Amino acid sequence: MVALLVRLKLTLLRNSLKRSTWRTVGLIIAMIYALGVVSLVLAGLVGLRFTSLALTADVTVVAYAALTLGWLLMSMLVFGVDETIDPAKFALLPVRSRELLPGLLVAGLISAPGVATVLVAVGLVISWAHTVPLTLAALIAVPIGVVTCFLLSRAATAAFASFLGSRRFRDLAFVGLALFGVALGIGGNLISAFVNAEIGDLRRSLADLATVAAWTPFGWAWAIPADVSRSAWLVAAIHFMLAAALVGLLWMAWSHFLAAGLVSPIERGGTGTKVSDSTAVERFFPATPAGGVAGRTLRYWRRDPRYLAGIAGFLIAPIVLIVTQRVNPEGIAAIAAFAPTLLGLLVGLSLAQDLSYDGTALWLHISAGISGAEDRAGRVMSTMTIYLPLIVILLGVAMITTGEWHLLVPAVGLTFALMLTGLGVGCLVGTLWQWPAPLPGANPFGVGNAGGLPSLLSFAVTMIGTLILTLPTIALVVWSFYTPWVGYLTLPVGLLCGFIVLRIGIAQGGRILDRRWPEAMLAVSEKTA
Amino acid sequence: MSAALSLVGLCKSFGPKRAVDHLDLDVRRGCMFGLVGPNGAGKTTTLSMATGLLRPDAGTARVLDHDVWTDPAGAKALMGVLPDGLRLFDRLSGAELLHYVGLLRRVPPAELASRSSELLDALALADDRDTLVVEYSAGMTKKIGLACALIHAPRLLILDEPFEAVDPVSGEAIRSILRNYARAGGTVVMSSHVMELVESLCDDLAVVAHGRVLAAGTLDEVRAGSSLQQRFLDLVGFTAAGEESLAWLRSSSGSS
Numbered sequence: 001m002v003a004l005l006v007r008l009k010l011t012l013l014r015n016s017l018k019r020s021t022w023r024t025v026g027l028i029i030a031m032i033y034a035l036g037v038v039s040l041v042l043a044g045l046v047g048l049r050f051t052s053l054a055l056t057a058d059v060t061v062v063a064y065a066a067l068t069l070g071w072l073l074m075s076m077l078v079f080g081v082d083e084t085i086d087p088a089k090f091a092l093l094p095v096r097s098r099e100l101l102p103g104l105l106v107a108g109l110i111s112a113p114g115v116a117t118v119l120v121a122v123g124l125v126i127s128w129a130h131t132v133p134l135t136l137a138a139l140i141a142v143p144i145g146v147v148t149c150f151l152l153s154r155a156a157t158a159a160f161a162s163f164l165g166s167r168r169f170r171d172l173a174f175v176g177l178a179l180f181g182v183a184l185g186i187g188g189n190l191i192s193a194f195v196n197a198e199i200g201d202l203r204r205s206l207a208d209l210a211t212v213a214a215w216t217p218f219g220w221a222w223a224i225p226a227d228v229s230r231s232a233w234l235v236a237a238i239h240f241m242l243a244a245a246l247v248g249l250l251w252m253a254w255s256h257f258l259a260a261g262l263v264s265p266i267e268r269g270g271t272g273t274k275v276s277d278s279t280a281v282e283r284f285f286p287a288t289p290a291g292g293v294a295g296r297t298l299r300y301w302r303r304d305p306r307y308l309a310g311i312a313g314f315l316i317a318p319i320v321l322i323v324t325q326r327v328n329p330e331g332i333a334a335i336a337a338f339a340p341t342l343l344g345l346l347v348g349l350s351l352a353q354d355l356s357y358d359g360t361a362l363w364l365h366i367s368a369g370i371s372g373a374e375d376r377a378g379r380v381m382s383t384m385t386i387y388l389p390l391i392v393i394l395l396g397v398a399m400i401t402t403g404e405w406h407l408l409v410p411a412v413g414l415t416f417a418l419m420l421t422g423l424g425v426g427c428l429v430g431t432l433w434q435w436p437a438p439l440p441g442a443n444p445f446g447v448g449n450a451g452g453l454p455s456l457l458s459f460a461v462t463m464i465g466t467l468i469l470t471l472p473t474i475a476l477v478v479w480s481f482y483t484p485w486v487g488y489l490t491l492p493v494g495l496l497c498g499f500i501v502l503r504i505g506i507a508q509g510g511r512i513l514d515r516r517w518p519e520a521m522l523a524v525s526e527k528t529a
Numbered sequence: 530m531s532a533a534l535s536l537v538g539l540c541k542s543f544g545p546k547r548a549v550d551h552l553d554l555d556v557r558r559g560c561m562f563g564l565v566g567p568n569g570a571g572k573t574t575t576l577s578m579a580t581g582l583l584r585p586d587a588g589t590a591r592v593l594d595h596d597v598w599t600d601p602a603g604a605k606a607l608m609g610v611l612p613d614g615l616r617l618f619d620r621l622s623g624a625e626l627l628h629y630v631g632l633l634r635r636v637p638p639a640e641l642a643s644r645s646s647e648l649l650d651a652l653a654l655a656d657d658r659d660t661l662v663v664e665y666s667a668g669m670t671k672k673i674g675l676a677c678a679l680i681h682a683p684r685l686l687i688l689d690e691p692f693e694a695v696d697p698v699s700g701e702a703i704r705s706i707l708r709n710y711a712r713a714g715g716t717v718v719m720s721s722h723v724m725e726l727v728e729s730l731c732d733d734l735a736v737v738a739h740g741r742v743l744a745a746g747t748l749d750e751v752r753a754g755s756s757l758q759q760r761f762l763d764l765v766g767f768t769a770a771g772e773e774s775l776a777w778l779r780s781s782s783g784s785s
Contacts, residue, residue, distance in 0.1 A: 282628065292632030296618060296625075303620040303661075360615040363582050364677070367612075368633035369605030518584040525615070 001095075005103030009110050025453045034112055038119050045123040049130075055203075056127055057226035058210035064124065064145060065219035067117065071149040072156055072218075074113075097259040101251070104258075108150055121146045128225045137228040137236065144243045145221035151250035158257035214239070217246055285381060289370040293378025294385070297354070301386050306357060306437070307350070311386070314346040318394055326401055333402040337411055340394040344415040345466060347387045348422025352430045352462045353455070354379050356437040360525045365517075372513025376427045376506045383423060391415055406484070410477045413490030417473040418466060420498025424505025425465040431512040433458040434523035454523070469501050470494075531594050533558045533685050533716035534579060539588035541574050541740075548574040550740035552588070556718055556733070561711050563731035564720040567765055571740035572720040573613055576689050579718075580610045592685055606634075609683035611674045613690045613720075619663035623654055623673050626662055627680055634681035641680075648676040651706060653699060667694035675703060679710075686710065688719040692726060704730060724758045736764050 017024045048056045090100060108114060121142045128138035214223035221243035227236035281298055285291035301307045321339040325331035355362065365375055395415060399408055433454040467474075473494040480487035513520065534556040541549040549571040556562045566572050577583035579590045581597050581604065590597040595604035618626055624645065631641040649655045652672040657665070662673060671694060678686060686707070692700050707717050707730070721727050727734055728748065735745035743764045744751050752760050 287632060287638045289633050289635065292629050295632075296621065296629050299625065300618075300620055358618070361618045363610075363612055363615045364618065364630060365633065366582055367580055367605055367608065367610040368630065369581075369602045370633050371602075518582060521582055 001099050002103040002106055005100070005107045006110065009107040013110075026456070029453070029456070030112065034116050038116050041120050042123045042126075045120075045127045048127045053130070053229040054207075057229050058206050060124060060127060061210040061214050061219050061222050061226050062206065064121075064222035065213035065216060067120070068145065068149050068152065068218040068222075071113075071117070071153045074153070097255050100258065101255055104154075105147070105150060108154065109146075114150070117149055118146055124222075124225075128229070130229075134225055134228055137225040140240065141221050141224040141243075144224075144240075144247060147247055148218075148221055148243065148250070151247060151254055155250045155254040155257065158254055217242075220246060284385075285378075288374070289368070290374040290378040290381070293365075293370075293375055294381035297379055297382040298385055300357075301382065304357070310350055311390070314343055314350075315390070315394075317346070318342045318398075322398055322401060333404050334407060337398050337402045337404040337407045338414070340391055340398050340411065341415045341418055343387070343391055343394055344418035345422060345463070347383065347391075347419050348424075348426030348429075348462050348466050349459065351379055351383055351423055351426030352433075352458045353437065355430050355520055356434045356455070356524055358524065359437065359439065360521070362521055362524055366521060371510055372431065372517075373506055373510025375513060376431075376509045379430075380423050380427060380502065380506060387419065391419060407487075410480050410487040410490045413487075413492075413494035414470075414473055414477050417470050417490070417494030417498045420495070421469045421501045422462070422466040424498070424501035424503070425462050425469065427502070427505035427509040428512070429458055429462045429465065431509045431516060431520070432461075434520050436524055436526045470497070472497055532556055532591075533560075533593055534562075534687075534718055535589075535591045536575070536579060537589050537591075539575060539578055539590065540586045541571075541578060541583065542586060547740055549578070549585075552737070552740060552742060554735055554742060554745065556716060558593075558716050559711060559714050560716060560732040561707065561730055562716070562718045563727035563734035564718065564737060565722060565724065565727055565734060565761060566720075566737040567722065570737045572737060573689055574740075575737070576687055576718070576720060577612065580608060580612070580687050581605055582610075582612065606681075607684045609678035609681065609686045611671075611678045611686075611688040611691055613693070617662050617670065617674060617677070619665075619670075620661060622659045622661055623649065623665070623669075623676075624658040626673060627676055630677040631680045636681050644680060644682075645676075648679060652676055652702060668696055668699060671695050672699055672703070675706075679706075684715060686715065686717045686719075688717065690721060691719050692721065692723070724761055728757045736761060738765050 017027060045060075048059060109118060124142055125135065125138045129135045210226070213219040214226065220239050223239045224236050224243070227233075227239055281295045284298075285294040301311075318339040318341075321342065322336045325333070325336035325339075358365075395408075395412060398411065399405060435454040435458075473490055476486055476490045476493055480490065532555045534554070536552060536554040539549050539552040540547070552571070552575055554575075564572050564575070574583065578585045578588075579592075579597065581601050584598070590604075592604040593607050595607065597604040618629065621629060627645040627648065628641060631645060636644065646655070646658075649658050652675065654669065654672055654676070657669065662670065665673065671691065675688070675691060678688065691703060691707075695703065707719075711717055711732075719731075731748060733745075733747050734751055736743045736751065744760075748757070751757070755763075
């Protein structure tokens with residue numbers, strides 16, 4: 001059964017790659033990236049050999065406990081990190097959960113995070129291979145630790161499958177993940193801003209953290225070699241027993257939920273959400289095709305978790321910048337004052353991926369025969385409706401917190417220039433590359449859901465194109481640092497250049513789309529694995 | 530009088546596989562036309578090319594004298610389309626979706642509201658007008674898709690499997706809508722693999738397999754005296770398996 005499931009997993013993976021060269025290229029890029037991260041970690045683990053055993057103990061316990069916690073969090077927030085082999089699909093076959101479990105365990109580890117975790121865990125043996133008892137301890141700890149990671153995520157998702165199965169919860173989880181990212185960004189920066197402390201303090205807090213982590217379920221297994229290195233044999237034995245018991249418990253829990261799942265596969269959706277029949281959105285935009293597109297996309301900004309997560313994602317950078325520059329006593333007020341320009345720069349990205357987010361529903365635009373320019377204009381209207389207030393608020397916050405009011409005009413000018421230019425560039429770029437985006441509520445990190453090369457190209461060209469076309473305004477802003485009155489020129493010049501690029505973007509993007517509608521349809525309708 | 534839909538020499542290949550192979554088809558005005566064929570015959574591919582959703586490798590598609598690929602705006606304005614297997618903007622409610630399609634189709638705002646509530650009533654969707662389409666059942670999704678195809682009063686309806694997953698009551702409602710539409714001069718082209726349905730509803734039909742038209746004409750011409758089911762099986766080349774095959778499936782002789 002193990003070999004069968006592993007073969008199934010590999011076949012599914014190979015077939016999904018065979019269908020599209022783009023996806024293969026995307027996977028290779030992802031693999032190079034993952035390999036880079038893994039090799040950096042491995043280098044660090046080898047490096048630990050040249051430090052003291054105590055430092056190795058503290059660093060590895062904290063890091064690997066965090067890795068284990070990460071498996072739990074990621075699988076809870078993003079349902080089932082890898083659904084290629086969905087246990088519910090075995091519901092019709094006469095198999096028992098006992099027979100499936102070992103196979104599912106191994107097959108589950110054959111995924112990017114699984115392989116990376118195994119590699120990184122094996123690297124731990126290198127760090128610890130000083131003496132025979134230490135090597136043995138590491139060799140015992142690593143498999144237990146890896147299995148704990150995987151079982152923790154599986155048992156937790158299986159237990160919460162009924163909640164996670166409902167659309168509403170998955171939407172919330174998606175937004176939650178984005179907010180988690182914001183919090184992580186701010187938290188990380190805050191810590192680095194506050195920790196101007198001495199190395200000695202840092203070392204002591206790491207030791208404290210390691211002591212705590214070693215006694216949480218996430219650190220039990222990883223603490224075994226650390227205990228051995230201190231010759232704390234009794235503690236090592238206790239950690240070993242706790243870790244082994246945890247694995248046994250998780251195994252039983254997973255088996256229990258899997259058995260239940262085989263009898264009643266999860267039914268998704270069907271909560272019958274009603275929406276209020278409001279015509280406010282319709283009155284806000286003209287009753288034309290472009291106005292219709294604007295109204296529809298505006299509703300999507302509110303109802304589609306991918307757009308909500310997008311807003312949160314775009315807000316991370318400027319908010320992090322403002323907060324860290326203000327709380328850090330050595331922060332530079334001018335940087336915080338210009339932070340809203342980052343949001344202006346990013347806005348165009350949402351337009352560049354709009355067609356892909358529509359997915360195959362795009363056929364309605366094609367068969368209705370609306371022109372590409374109408375489609376573009378409608379999307380620009382709704383994107384501006386969402387981001388204009390956010391940008392104004394952000395500019396206000398930046399100015400009030402910094403008090404650098406003399407930078408108001410250049411900051412406003414540059415932000416608006418970037419936003420308008422970005423919208424224009426996004427209008428054009430969005431028509432050139434489309435890809436099958438994950439459905440709303442679907443796992444954004446699932447196998448085969450990455451947009452591959454088209455999404456990377458679209459991202460890079462939008463960013464670079466926006467920056468190049470905003471150069472006149474950027475130059476004026478730089479000049480104004482030396483000759484302050486030039487700052488007042490940035491607003492009119494920025495608005496003028498921005499509007500010109502936006503007009504061209506809508507017209508040219510529309511023209512391209514008129515020619516490429518069927519090709520766009522083909523690009524988004526490639527089935528996601 | 531020109532044909533409502535005229536396909537000439539349509540070809541489409543996906544890699545090495547020829548999905549549609551020099552397909553010719555003429556649909557006269559005011560008729561109910563059935564496109565039948567086994568799974569994988571190229572029905573959906575043909576209809577996608579006829580409606581401007583998929584660019585053909587070769588050949589032309591004309592709708593009431595407008596070429597779909599050189600005069601897309603003119604042709605698309607005359608067509609109402611219900612594709613199979615494509616999503617809708619399903620984060621809108623039924624009523625919002627219908628309103629949206631109406632705006633895209635430039636239906637006069639004054640008429641849009643009344644047309645849309647009439648359609649929702651006729652298709653028994655009035656109670657679920659404010660429910661998100663993503664929560665609709667498969668049959669309800671078909672029905673709201675049909676409403677979207679009808680909202681701008683098209684002259685030609687192209688429907689891919691319009692009765693799939695639709696319950697018998699709603700099915701009868703759709704039939705009467707389509708019959709009245711054809712009686713008033715509209716043309717309906719629909720694909721199906723249910724022979725009884727096509728036999729009871731369509732005036733003309735074409736049998737396609739392997740991307741080619743095997744037979745086309747009025748119902749009686751194609752049937753040629755036998756039942757449509759039998760004629761279809763003859764054309765497609767199906768012979769029932771003999772006694773020998775699947776012998777192990779007989780439960781009386783089974784061991785377990």
